[in-house]
Amino acid sequence: MLTASWHGLLALFDPTSILFMSIGVLFGVVIGILPGLGGIAAMALILPFSLSLEPVAALAMLLGAHVATIFGSSITSILFNIPGASKSIALCFDGYPMTQRGEGARALGAAAMASLIGGLIGAIFLTLTLPIMKAIMMALGPPEYFIMALWGLSVIAIFSSGSLLKGLTAAGFGLLLSFVGMDPVSGTARFTFGSLFLLDGFDFAVVVIGLFAVSEMIKLYITGGSIVKAQTTSEMGSVWIGVRDVFIHWKLVVRSSLLGLFIGALPGVGASIGGIAAYGMAAQTSKNKETFGTGNVEGVIAPEATNAANEGGGLVPTLGFGIPGGESMAILLSAFIVMGITPGRDMLENHMDIVFSIVWIIVVANVITTIGGLLLAKHLVKVTTLPSSVLIPVLLPICLVGAYAIKGRIKDVIVVVVFGIIGYIMDKYKYSRADMAIGMVLGLMLERYMHISIKLYGNLFFLTRPVTLILFLVVLGTIFYPFIRGYIANKRNADESGVQ
Amino acid sequence: MLKRKSLVLILVVLLTISLITACGQKTEAPAPKEEVKSEPVKAKDITLIVPNSPGKGMDTYARMIAPYIEKHYPGAKIIVKNIVGAGGVVGTNQLWHSKPDGLTFAFTSFPSVLLADLSEAEGVQFKATEFTYLGRAATEPRVFAVGGKSEFNTIEDLAKAGRPIKFPSQGMDEDFFAAAVMAKALGFQLNQITGYEGNADTALAVIKGEGDGHITALSDALPMIKAGDKKPILMFSPERVKDFPDVPTALEITSGEAQDFMKVLTNMIVAHRCFFGPPGMDPEVTTEFRAAITKALADPELLEKAAKANSEIVPMDGDKLQATVDEIAASAQKIIGPMKQALADIK
Numbered sequence: 014m015l016t017a018s019w020h021g022l023l024a025l026f027d028p029t030s031i032l033f034m035s036i037g038v039l040f041g042v043v044i045g046i047l048p049g050l051g052g053i054a055a056m057a058l059i060l061p062f063s064l065s066l067e068p069v070a071a072l073a074m075l076l077g078a079h080v081a082t083i084f085g086s087s088i089t090s091i092l093f094n095i096p097g098a099s100k101s102i103a104l105c106f107d108g109y110p111m112t113q114r115g116e117g118a119r120a121l122g123a124a125a126m127a128s129l130i131g132g133l134i135g136a137i138f139l140t141l142t143l144p145i146m147k148a149i150m151m152a153l154g155p156p157e158y159f160i161m162a163l164w165g166l167s168v169i170a171i172f173s174s175g176s177l178l179k180g181l182t183a184a185g186f187g188l189l190l191s192f193v194g195m196d197p198v199s200g201t202a203r204f205t206f207g208s209l210f211l212l213d214g215f216d217f218a219v220v221v222i223g224l225f226a227v228s229e230m231i232k233l234y235i236t237g238g239s240i241v242k243a244q245t246t247s248e249m250g251s252v253w254i255g256v257r258d259v260f261i262h263w264k265l266v267v268r269s270s271l272l273g274l275f276i277g278a279l280p281g282v283g284a285s286i287g288g289i290a291a292y293g294m295a296a297q298t299s300k301n302k303e304t305f306g307t308g309n310v311e312g313v314i315a316p317e318a319t320n321a322a323n324e325g326g327g328l329v330p331t332l333g334f335g336i337p338g339g340e341s342m343a344i345l346l347s348a349f350i351v352m353g354i355t356p357g358r359d360m361l362e363n364h365m366d367i368v369f370s371i372v373w374i375i376v377v378a379n380v381i382t383t384i385g386g387l388l389l390a391k392h393l394v395k396v397t398t399l400p401s402s403v404l405i406p407v408l409l410p411i412c413l414v415g416a417y418a419i420k421g422r423i424k425d426v427i428v429v430v431v432f433g434i435i436g437y438i439m440d441k442y443k444y445s446r447a448d449m450a451i452g453m454v455l456g457l458m459l460e461r462y463m464h465i466s467i468k469l470y471g472n473l474f475f476l477t478r479p480v481t482l483i484l485f486l487v488v489l490g491t492i493f494y495p496f497i498r499g500y501i502a503n504k505r506n507a508d509e510s511g512v513q
Numbered sequence: 514m515l516k517r518k519s520l521v522l523i524l525v526v527l528l529t530i531s532l533i534t535a536c537g538q539k540t541e542a543p544a545p546k547e548e549v550k551s552e553p554v555k556a557k558d559i560t561l562i563v564p565n566s567p568g569k570g571m572d573t574y575a576r577m578i579a580p581y582i583e584k585h586y587p588g589a590k591i592i593v594k595n596i597v598g599a600g601g602v603v604g605t606n607q608l609w610h611s612k613p614d615g616l617t618f619a620f621t622s623f624p625s626v627l628l629a630d631l632s633e634a635e636g637v638q639f640k641a642t643e644f645t646y647l648g649r650a651a652t653e654p655r656v657f658a659v660g661g662k663s664e665f666n667t668i669e670d671l672a673k674a675g676r677p678i679k680f681p682s683q684g685m686d687e688d689f690f691a692a693a694v695m696a697k698a699l700g701f702q703l704n705q706i707t708g709y710e711g712n713a714d715t716a717l718a719v720i721k722g723e724g725d726g727h728i729t730a731l732s733d734a735l736p737m738i739k740a741g742d743k744k745p746i747l748m749f750s751p752e753r754v755k756d757f758p759d760v761p762t763a764l765e766i767t768s769g770e771a772q773d774f775m776k777v778l779t780n781m782i783v784a785h786r787c788f789f790g791p792p793g794m795d796p797e798v799t800t801e802f803r804a805a806i807t808k809a810l811a812d813p814e815l816l817e818k819a820a821k822a823n824s825e826i827v828p829m830d831g832d833k834l835q836a837t838v839d840e841i842a843a844s845a846q847k848i849i850g851p852m853k854q855a856l857a858d859i860k
Contacts, residue, residue: 057850151721154721197708209606212598212636214597262610330713334740343713355739356736359736420566465681465708469706480701501541
């Protein structure tokens with residue numbers, strides 16, 4: 014085991030491998046910055062160039078590009094409220110408010126460091142727990158995925174501090190939007206009004222660019238000035254404050270990373286849910302719960318660590334069975350096949366060095382990305398101080414082009430503009446856009462897995478399956494715990510005052 | 514001030530990159546063509562519609578083959594265009610309405626086109642069997658496989674189970690209909706669990722034992738069969754597959770109406786990844802086009818490339834493919850009944 018790990022590392026420290034990994038990382042950061050395009054696009058674009066390389070160098074380039082997109086998309090989420098990929102949406106919730114407060118560098122520093130540690134923890138635990146992860150993956154099925162989606166919905170409570178009714182309205186609107194298009198179970202067209210474009214539903218990445226980025230441009234145009242509303246002290250210092258934040262909240266980092274690894278190992282539970290789940294977990298366990306959504310650094314650290322660790326998790330089904338854990342892993346799988354490696358048992362028995370090379374690639378690519386990110390942060394933040402008259406004309410076309418680039422359909426550009434206006438109105442009247450995004454990303458998952466569970470295990474599936482029942486009780490517990498705690502605290506106060 | 518200028522410059526560079534990426538959607542150039550062409554024949558731009566997402570299996574095939582059609586079709590310049598939407602219906606509609614002048618053709622999965630038509634899917638404007646078929650690039654058997662730890666070892670075992678067979682599926686594709694008809698013919702109860710996101714998800718469900726079996730391409734299932742995670746119990750192919758002489762085909766074990774259905778289904782799978790043009794193409798252009806495709810698919814350079822990418826080329830000439838499609842057209846009406854029944858069962 015150890016020798017295999019060592020061989021894997023040696024194979025990686027070949028100059029060509031490192032060179033191609035650096036190329037991959039650079040490419041990944043740029044692709045990550047472009048709105049809508051994430052790891053999948055980066056790997057798909059770079060795949061043709063990797064096929065003629067040595068296996069390790071090819072994997073280094075592919076995975077390097079993939080890993081780097083995570084931080085790349087976080088940059089734009091934090092600085093401009095533009096989610097570079099749909100899984101970094103949770104970074105917008107607190108990262109962008111931090112930028113507005115003049116703490117953009119701190120947020121970037123925290124994100125880079127959290128990404129590094131998350132990636133490391135993900136890779137290390139993947140190595141240690143590969144057999145266990147495989148068992149967990151085998152034990153959980155659609156009923157458990159359904160319960161997890163349900164738990165994800167409970168996150169909306171965090172953003173509904175002003176008015177629960179408004180929060181629920183926004184989430185309901187998001188759920189409703191997720192149902193537009195073809196019903197995944199019976200193939201019936203819903204809310205399409207005979208339009209073939211709507212039959213495919215709204216693309217989450219497109220809607221999110223409109224909802225967060227375009228609406229922010231509209232707001233910026235109306236208010237004028239620049240993104241940063243207040244300037245804090247020395248910026249380079251801020252980057253290191255962000256790095257320090259990660260170490261202060263090390264428990265949160267470990268928890269988020271393990272969550273990311275776990276979610277990544279479950280095929281069928283998308284990466285966008287990982288970030289949101291981590292965010293919810295951070296908010297529910299934090300001491301400063303009420304500051305979430307207004308620029309709490311914990312809200313940046315948790316999703317970033319989860320996203321970084323998620324990649325390691327995605328390797329579990331890919332390496333274990335040759336079944337891709339997500340779309341990006343499907344691309345990796347096709348690369349394996351070209352190289353003549355068959356993932357699955359054969360790989361775990363005969364190509365253990367390649368498995369470890371992959372783990373090491375994730376580690377090293379994370380280190381390169383983080384170092385680059387920390388050095389760049391200082392300069393990137395300056396962009397946010399530009400006046401709106403310069404920023405809007407440049408950022409708005411990037412958003413529109415990004416929306417078009419996702420699927421190459423011009424109607425998506427119209428969708429992005431419409432949701433930009435909707436997002437602006439929602440923000441103005443204090444309907445949480447985050448709630449809407451959460452409703453939208455979880456809607457299809459809830460529907461899909463509820464139907465599958467009912468068909469597989471009957472209407473009472475959440476009571477008859479022990480694992481599901483335990484998870485269900487845990488979810489109920491986390492939802493009601495704050496209320497019960499509040500009730501007990503009130504009662505105690507009342508009792509004490511009664512005694513006096 | 515200078516700094517601000519350089520920042521703006523960076524943003525503009527970013528914008529340019531994103532524009533390039535966006536445009537790359539359509540113009541991603543196929544491998545450069547050989548320069549000098551002996552005689553400058555009538556140069557023409559031909560659009561190849563691929564109604565599937567860029568980068569996915571069907572698109573990879575199309576882009577791999579396109580340069581070789583150019584090579585063997587004097588004067589042709591092929592532009593691959595991905596027109597996605599509604600499970601391929603949008604792109605196929607566009608081909609149906611384009612002029613039959615030989616300047617537009619398409620490449621996709623024949624079963625999806627035919628089934629979209631027969632099941633009267635939302636928005637379909639075409640008649641699948643009326644297109645002009647130009648040549649097949651690839652086909653492969655599909656396999657009905659159960660989990661490695663499953664209690665079933667042969668297709669007959671399913672009837673003896675005494676309980677509904679759980680069949681995870683993605684929705685209304687050829688596999689969904691095949692399973693429904695198979696269950697009727699062999700007399701086993703079937704619980705079709707639709708809604709799985711993709712082939713990977715149904716495969717995992719079968720390996721885990723959450724579902725009993727699913728139908729998939731043989732090449733997808735092969736590594737899992739070798740590892741013992743799956744057992745093949747039925748093949749959908751004209752003849753038994755060489756590597757699995759003991760596994761019967763769907764044609765062998767059915768009779769009567771069910772066999773009629775399996776004949777159509779097997780023919781459909783035979784036609785699989787094919788090139789086709791709008792209905793009523795000029796016979797002369799059709800012959801020319803078919804010949805070019807046949808030559809392209811026999812090009813040793815392409816075959817070598819395909820073998821390396823694990824995308825096997827199994828060609829069939831346009832004439833023969835057209836005959837297969839005509840055969841399907843003659844019997845397609847027979848399968849509409851069972852299809853409607855299968856759809857009604859899940860709604």
